[in-house]
Amino acid sequence: MRVRNMFGGGLCAAALVVMLGAAAAPAGDWDFESDAVGKPAKGFATEVGRWEVALDGDNHVLAQLAENENRVFNVALVEGTSLKDLGVSVRVKPKAGKLDQGGGVVWRAKDKDNYYVARFNPLEDNLRLYKVENGKRTQLDHADAPGDRDWHTLKITMQGREITGWLDGKKLLVAEDSTFPDAGRIGVWSKADAQSYFDDLKAEAVNSAK
Secondary structure (H helix, E strand, O other): OOOOOOOOOOOOHHHHHHHOOOOOEOEEEEOOOOOOOOOOOOOEEEEEOOEEEEEEOOEEEEEEOOOOOOOOEEEEEEOOEOEOOEEEEEEEEEEEOOOOOOEEEEEEEEEOOEEEEEEEEOOOOEEEEEEEEOOEEEEEEEEEOOOOOOOEEEEEEEEOOEEEEEEOOEEEEEEEOOOOOOOEEEEEEEEOOOEEEEEEEEEEEOOOOO
8 A cells, every 4th residue: 555645745644644743645656566465455444345456467465355245335535534525436347246336436424324426337337326324315416427347437526516527537526515525534335236447536725625
């Protein structure tokens, strides 16, 4: 796992948190290359699901391997992150799943039941934006996105209440919401039995548009 602060340098997230007296890391870049295969990724809290580092060729990735029921949201959150107005991106590769496939990125998370999430699902050929409040998911926007088993890059920006989302560089999602107005953790997400790979999770603080 590689983590950079937004001002450059190579400080790890844990060291940055200690130096700032429990303040959260303002930005990060996680690639899992220094994490042990078959073990949890350093700095990631498994909230729901089975999350561990795997190999995709020679590349280390974070894999969601649980085969849960349809109603289950698999969530792993990055410890020590607290971002409000942000840009966040992740690469996602669907591997398996009969009920669901693919996955996405989480931000402004209070806990495993309260957050925003954008996810790509090749089974449904779409990209969707949700809020999850007290474990209940509500759709905020959606777009058609033909699916396959390749790597895809999902990017989100949120400033104030304005949310914008891209898939592979194409702007597809636009919404406004104020359910979660405060800073929160970032993370990764899949649903039910969606077994997926995640890599190159990146986040940075941005200036608020409000």
